[in-house]
Amino acid sequence: MIESYYPSVFKCKPSFPIVVDRGFKAEIWTKDGRRFLDFSGAATSLGQAHPKVVESIKEHVNKITGFSGLLAPTEPFLRLGEELKSIVPVRDASIAYATTGSEASDFAIQLAKYVTKRSVILSFFGAYHGLTGYALMSSPTEGMRRVAPRVSDTLYAPYPNCLPCKMRSLPCDDCVDLSISFIEEEIIGRAVEPEDLAAIIVEPLQSHGGIIFPPARFFQELRRISNETGALLIVDEVYTGFGRTGKWFGIEHHGVEPDVMVMGKGMGGGLPIAAVAFRGRLLEDWYLCSGGSLGTFAGHYLSAVASLATIEAIREENLIENAKERGEQLSSSLREFVERYDFLVDSRGTGCVQGIEFYEKGKPSKKVAEMVKWALFDRGLLAIQVGRHHNVIKLTPPITITEEQMDEAIRIIEDSLNEVKRVRRDGL
Incomplete structure (x- = not known):
């Protein structure tokens, strides 16, 4: 068959x-x-x-099958934004919707370039941020490199992996020191001037890269570098968000607050939806964003309904x-x-x-x-x-x-x- x-x-x-x-x-x-x-x-x-998601979709499917958030918001579209703001570890967050995690990552990078008026993005070897535009360029695996746009404004650093340290009986944080020293000695000031670095985009753990879970100090050091250079810290939670790691979001294991956070996959209860949370007023003058929607079906009515049901189920069922x-x-x-x-x-x-x-x-x-x-x-x-x-x-x-x-x-x-x-x- x-x-x-x-x-x-x-x-x-x-x-x-x-x-x-x-x-x-x-x-x-x-x-x-x-x-x-x-x-x-x-x-x-x-x-x-999941019964809660199924029943919620059944309840709403006869009302609206799809109405573009570019034209006017629906009630679930607005409610979901408030729910997301209440759970994301982003200060005074604004929410924009996308259809897929790739779109959301791409938009997060575009926005970082726009608001900082800088051009260079720092990503990590082994990362996976999506299959479109800047998201693809920030995913430096062999297969992705073959189809990614050839643009020189995306740089890569080692992502800490504790297994080599463990196998060689080295101190646990050696891999963190290697990555951070590479960024500070080989990238900033050599490959890119600090004032040209728009953002650092990073996953709380790498799934595609092999379930790599770095020590918390790595993310704390990235937060420090972002603060010192004025670059935005983008955390990609498309894979790790919505309870999968034992917290709402993976970055919460590390005690770090991002400037921008990307969400997708698990938030929709099986339906396609993604979102980006931006700190404070970063989003306000982004001219491509109309009504918090990044495309015709971004924040789709039924997907928003399913996402609300997903968040409710996570809370009610512990x-x-x-x-x-x-x-x-x-x-x-x-x-x-x-x-x-x-x-x-x-x-x-x-x-x-x-x-x-x-x-x-x-x-x-x-x-x-x-x-x-x-x-x-x-x-x-x-x-x-x-x-x-x-x-x-x-x-x-x-x-x-x-x-x-x-x-x-x-x-x-x-x-x-x-x-x-x-x-x-x-x-x-």
Whole structure:
């Protein structure tokens, strides 16, 4: 069945050879009746078909199907803005809507250039900020570089990774010192004058880069550099926002307040919506922004309704605490597995964002990670490979996952690791 769609729908092969039929929170079912625990995505914080989101959409779909915020706001459009202002860690925030995280990141960078009247953006190796314009230019992975516009006003610095320090028994903050010294010694004053740096854009943790979670001091140092140079600090929370890390937003783990924050994915309950929060009056004279909307369908009526229901569900069901507890449940088992399997060298993350990294003969192993991925698939758990070497399995269940479902997932992970251990031992 899936092959018949390729000529008209798919331009590249999907991650899994299944056709999804339906889902409920952390579970999905395929057209042929197979059930999976979904640890593969982060686009839906609540998972699939959360009752509160579904009922809210049903209630509103007969009122308006879509009305452009460029013309006039709807009531959910306005209410959502107030709700976002109440939860974002951005002082006196103004909110603008977009349709996707890529659009929101692109706009955040445009605005930084506009309000600072500066041209240069600093991003980080391993980052992923989207597939459009400036967002694409700020995502310096190999595949992205092939299609990104060739513009010289985006510079890159190392993103701190604690695993090399851990493997070499070095002090934990060495990776932070490396990154910050690179910025201060090789970029500012050499590659760009301080007065030309418009913004630093950074993720609280890198998902695409391999579930890399730097020490808090890294973000505190970036805040200091932003203050000293007058550049804006943009934090990309498209992946990490809305409870996934055990807090509303990932940057809250680090005690840093950004000037601009980008949101998307999990905020829509499964519908496409994104937003940008700007500190104070940064947004006021941005002439491209009309009514807080960045495009015809930005802040779409039904997406705003779904987003309001998502925020309500997170609050009422105490899902941020659930993400934290389920994350601790998972991470404690993953740490134990690291001690038991020689090809599993690290586990890391927070809340419902976890990763396990695989090595073979002292080097990153895409092959072993791929074996684990398919062993998980065969046992009913969806997870994907990420990282520069594709040797990290990303484990990102929705924050609605139950204790029992997490226990099931842990058993599947253990069985899969045992299977890979057996195959490697027998040389199959």
